[in-house]
Amino acid sequence: MSKWKExxxxxxxxxxxxxxxxxxxxxxxKNTEPGIWxxxxxxxxxxxxxxxxxxxxxxxxxxxxxxxxxxxxxxPVSSEEGGTQS
Numbered sequence: 606m607s608k609w610k611e612x613x614x615x616x617x618x619x620x621x622x623x624x625x626x627x628x629x630x631x632x633x634x635k636n637t638e639p640g641i642w643x644x645x646x647x648x649x650x651x652x653x654x655x656x657x658x659x660x661x662x663x664x665x666x667x668x669x670x671x672x673x674x675x676x677x678x679x680x681p682v683s684s685e686e687g688g689t690q691s
Contacts, residue, residue: 618647634675639682 623629623642632643648655648668655665 637679 622644627642628640629642629644630638632645637643655668
């Protein structure tokens with residue numbers, strides 16, 4: 606039961622990583638795989654910090670800018686590789 610106590614947001618950390626029976630792996634910027642949940646590191650802070658609830662204690666903009674920058678550098682995936690069609 607102790608693995609359910611850690612929390613990094615609005616849901617428990619174990620639930621936020623990936624669906625329980627879905628393939629997942631720790632995020633590796635140089636080796637992302639389509640169809641595999643990329644598990645990001647747990648962020649330390651209050652449960653409302655990343656929702657902007659404590660903006661004076663934890664600046665959220667750099668956190669989200671970093672995520673968007675990582676996402677924008679990912680290679681597109683074709684529908685044959687498991688991506689969605691555009």
